Amino acid sequence: MFRARILAVAPLALVLLALSGCSVWDCTDKTAKRGKADVRVQVVNTEGRPLGVTAAVVDWRLEPHPQVPSEGDRVHFHFRFRFDGAEHSARVVDACAVDKKRVALGCQKVYSSQAFGPADDPLTGDDWLAVEHPEQVAGVLLIPNDQSYGGRTCGVDPKDGGGMHPPETPNRGDQL
Structure with a gap:
């Protein structure tokens, strides 16, 4: 008799869990498609919609980093x-140093909070990319996907995680 009551109540409990948003069976992680890298990009959210923000590489050059000149040339780039x-x-x-075929030689994240340039251009900043073969660098490109979303994944939080997440930062050798 007790077992019959449990079997009768179990479907109702599952329906209540699903309606309350507690269903762990619906948690899915999705990765946004990586946008086209360029020198100037419209920053987009995980659905690919523009956020009203433009990011651009202003210039770049190879030179030793002033704090570690013995390590040789690095890619010094300015962005806005x-x-x-x-x-x-x-x-x-993401900012990536690329070769002539747009193959990533090294990438890292660039934060708008790093852009605190001089008073006449306060939204500029600079950074350095270390690459294995600096002589192969043909340019620096930005990837338009906003990486600031840090939502929880299903693996970390099956109840509240999931949804669309930004694409992974490109690895060395990725075609952009």
Whole structure:
């Protein structure tokens, strides 16, 4: 009799869990498609919609980093963020040094909060990329996907995790 009551109540409990959003069977992680890398990009959210922010590589050159000149040349690049009517919230994009065929030689994240340049151009900043063969660098490209979203994954939080996440930062050798 007790077993029959449990079997009768179990479907109802599952329906209540599903309606309350507690269903762990619906948690799915999705990765956004990587946008096309370029020198100037419109930053997009995980659905690919523009956020009203433009990020651009202003210039780049090979030179030794002043703090570790003995390590040889690195890629020193300047970038600019422009907020086209958008809120000045933190935005993060990937910057990659590439060869002539647009193959990534080294990548890292660039934060809009790093852009605190001189008073006449306060949304500029600079950074350094270390690459194995600096002589192969033909340019620096930005990837438009906003990397600032740090949502929880299903593996970490099956109840509240899941959804669309930014693409992974490119690895050396990835075609951009």
